[in-house]
Amino acid sequence: DAKTTQPPSMDCAEGRAANLPCNHSTISGNEYVYWYRQIHSQGPQYIIHGLKNNETNEMASLIITEDRKSSTLILPHATLRDTAVYYCIVSPTGGLYNQGGKLIFGQGTELSVKP
């Protein structure tokens, strides 16, 4: 079962920041938080991931709380093309916890960006 909880849907106005929350209260110390999104009829697309610190890349920012029990994905200036299902996933690192390409997806948040 997925170890994350996300709201099933959210709306956002075009040009505004989209803040997508995720709860992962049972996360372990060696588990990363990943975000992927899936635009209709396409395969999931990697967005960003992090372990403890906040992360930022060209697509988004990831804010992880200090206790690591929740996180927020921020799309700073949402566009219509950001309309998609967003998945928050926790996944162990390799080594003893080798997950071999396996990600456990939950139901995600369906983000609708409106003009």
Add this chain to the structure above:
Amino acid sequence: KAGVTQTPRYLIKTRGQQVTLSCSPISGHRSVSWYQQTPGQGLQFLFEYFSETQRNKGNFPGRFSGRQFSNSRSEMNVSTLELGDSALYLCASSWTGVGDEKLFFGSGTQLSVL
């Protein structure tokens, strides 16, 4: 750099038939994993291959099988198709499939079983 390529894009089969789906990973990627996506169950992990060996397997019946070739290309096979096998089948690749690597997904094969 070419992305993950899956063929065919669409497939229609009838119950009882078998089907083979193909996946070409990104050049240099040696880990290939497969996922099934249905409206009811969402995205579910099928199995993963690395260096021609199945390294990880999800909770699917033995009718679902796969293999990987020396060039890292992978195929998955579903025998004795059932109506419930209708789904989008996604392939993903990464360098090694471990650590904090990200997965790159193909656009999938939409299988319809009639």
